[in-house]
Amino acid sequence: MNKYLLSAADLTRDQAIEILDIAEGMADVNDREIKKLPTLRGKTVVNLFFEDSTRTRISFELAAKRLSADVINFSAKGSSVSKGESLKDTAQTLEAMGADAVVIRHSASGAANVLAHSGWINGAIVNAGDGTHEHPTQALLDAFTMRKRIHGDNSKGKALDGLKVAIVGDILHSRVARSNLLLLNTLGAEVHFVAPPTLLPSDASNFKAKLHYSLDETLLTEKPDVVMMLRVQAERMNASYFPSEREYARIWGFNADRLKALKPSAFLMHPGPMNRGLEIDAVSADSPQSTVLEQVANGVSVRMAVLYSLLSGERATDV
Amino acid sequence: MSSRTVLSSDDIDRAVTRIAHEILEANTALQKSGTHNLVILGIPTRGVLLAERIAKVIARNEPDTDLSQLLGRLDITMYRDDLASKPTRAVTETQIPSQGIDDKVVVLVDDVLFSGRTIRAALDALNDFGRPRAVKLAVLVDRGHRELPIRADFVGKNLPTSREERIRVQLTESDSENSVVIES
Numbered sequence: 113m114n115k116y117l118l119s120a121a122d123l124t125r126d127q128a129i130e131i132l133d134i135a136e137g138m139a140d141v142n143d144r145e146i147k148k149l150p151t152l153r154g155k156t157v158v159n160l161f162f163e164d165s166t167r168t169r170i171s172f173e174l175a176a177k178r179l180s181a182d183v184i185n186f187s188a189k190g191s192s193v194s195k196g197e198s199l200k201d202t203a204q205t206l207e208a209m210g211a212d213a214v215v216i217r218h219s220a221s222g223a224a225n226v227l228a229h230s231g232w233i234n235g236a237i238v239n240a241g242d243g244t245h246e247h248p249t250q251a252l253l254d255a256f257t258m259r260k261r262i263h264g265d266n267s268k269g270k271a272l273d274g275l276k277v278a279i280v281g282d283i284l285h286s287r288v289a290r291s292n293l294l295l296l297n298t299l300g301a302e303v304h305f306v307a308p309p310t311l312l313p314s315d316a317s318n319f320k321a322k323l324h325y326s327l328d329e330t331l332l333t334e335k336p337d338v339v340m341m342l343r344v345q346a347e348r349m350n351a352s353y354f355p356s357e358r359e360y361a362r363i364w365g366f367n368a369d370r371l372k373a374l375k376p377s378a379f380l381m382h383p384g385p386m387n388r389g390l391e392i393d394a395v396s397a398d399s400p401q402s403t404v405l406e407q408v409a410n411g412v413s414v415r416m417a418v419l420y421s422l423l424s425g426e427r428a429t430d431v
Numbered sequence: 432m433s434s435r436t437v438l439s440s441d442d443i444d445r446a447v448t449r450i451a452h453e454i455l456e457a458n459t460a461l462q463k464s465g466t467h468n469l470v471i472l473g474i475p476t477r478g479v480l481l482a483e484r485i486a487k488v489i490a491r492n493e494p495d496t497d498l499s500q501l502l503g504r505l506d507i508t509m510y511r512d513d514l515a516s517k518p519t520r521a522v523t524e525t526q527i528p529s530q531g532i533d534d535k536v537v538v539l540v541d542d543v544l545f546s547g548r549t550i551r552a553a554l555d556a557l558n559d560f561g562r563p564r565a566v567k568l569a570v571l572v573d574r575g576h577r578e579l580p581i582r583a584d585f586v587g588k589n590l591p592t593s594r595e596e597r598i599r600v601q602l603t604e605s606d607s608e609n610s611v612v613i614e615s
Contacts, residue, residue: 130521133521133522134521134522136522136524137506137508137509137522137523137524137525138522140524140525141509144559144560145560146559146560148559149509149510149559150509150510150555151509151510151514179509268524420509420519420522421519424514424515424519424520
């Protein structure tokens with residue numbers, strides 16, 4: 113990782129573990145009375161959000177502020193983008209104002225790549241979700257959450273070897289699933305994709321994951337350590353991918369019965385925002401096995417670690 | 432490259448014991464007895480090991496000492512002033528005793544005192560944890576060449592060096608032997 117974090121595949125195993133370890137240190141800061149470090153004083157971080165977001169934007173904003181960076185929030189609504197300004201002009205405007213890092217979310221897959229390789233911006237670039245492509249910091253915070261649940265305070269230096277993770281639901285539209293697949297493979301975990309065929313890409317054979325077409329069967333036969341439910345992305349659905357919401361909830365939704373089918377040590381993740389009653393019901397979302405709020409809290413620590421790694425000095429050539 | 436051993440294992444032990452006693456003596460001047468107002472914070476990596484050794488000597492001499500409230504570690508990575516120009520450094524854990532540092536006498540421990548910039552960062556970091564009654568500094572080796580108005584209160588050995596020389600402190604907890612070596 114040099115100046116860019118565009119894909120979870122950019123990270124080697126050692127780099128990923130290093131970021132997670134730095135995040136452990138950042139988590140300690142978030143428990144202190146004075147939750148602020150002077151590390152990025154004088155740096156400017158721009159949150160460039162072309163797509164709606166609550167968690168990710170607030171999380172990045174908080175992360176940058178806890179490291180003493182100045183934060184500018186840019187959302188497409190209420191900016192010149194609604195007057196028709198292009199990504200290029202927007203980017204060059206930010207560059208002219210001296211942004212040290214740009215955190216970009218865009219509905220077009222590859223937007224962060226374009227920004228990184230166009231030469232419009234000299235600063236660091238973090239992909240905070242591009243279309244249905246990738247969302248690497250989400251994968252990092254998910255890995256951090258898994259590590260913390262399993263190893264507790266002894267997480268430092270550890271990977272996720274042998275962990276069995278079932279990712280369930282709208283794989284087709286999910287950048288979270290793609291980034292998680294890449295990072296989990298890097299960290300040695302075993303990934304299972306569980307989805308109706310309509311919500312898998314037409315050719316899913318490129319994925320280094322085992323495919324399953326029944327949630328109940330997977331829970332029974334594979335006994336996963338982690339179940340990650342994906343949000344049904346209604347805003348990206350331009351055709352009917354399943355007959356009705358009620359049917360989807362019944363066959364693919366996580367509920368109290370399926371919670372009982374989990375082994376006692378297993379836990380349930382969801383990247384948020386949750387469609388309660390669709391892919392996850394209230395009982396399981398609010399159960400002790402659910403890590404939803406831990407994921408949000410860990411998101412701040414992980415993004416602090418990412419910003420710190422990208423913005424503090426030139427990294428020694430990776431060994 | 433030539434190297435010369437300036438402190439042997441025994442020398443280091445003696446220096447640690449002497450520093451521990453000096454800390455106690457200075458503390459008694461402030462406080463009638465006991466160590467409950469004292470906090471020893473090691474600066475990673477080898478400062479932490481030295482702080483452990485010093486705290487053990489203190490605990491041996493003051494039997495009422497609660498080691499968990501006496502000893503801690505302070506990671507200063509995020510407070511450095513050279514973050515922009517040096518490669519990214521890993522962050523390690525900070526442990527402050529549960530009673531905090533408010534109104535305590537904090538003794539920072541590091542292996543080598545050189546430019547003073549590490550200690551400057553440590554003072555900044557301390558600021559974020561509370562307001563100590565006083566902050567003191569203990570180092571195994573003071574090699575001079577200060578770039579900031581900082582001095583040590585407890586020194587194992589004053590070692591005049593040239594800027595080009597390198598001081599290597601080795602402690603058995605992390606290295607193969609106990610020694611302080613000058614390399615030039």
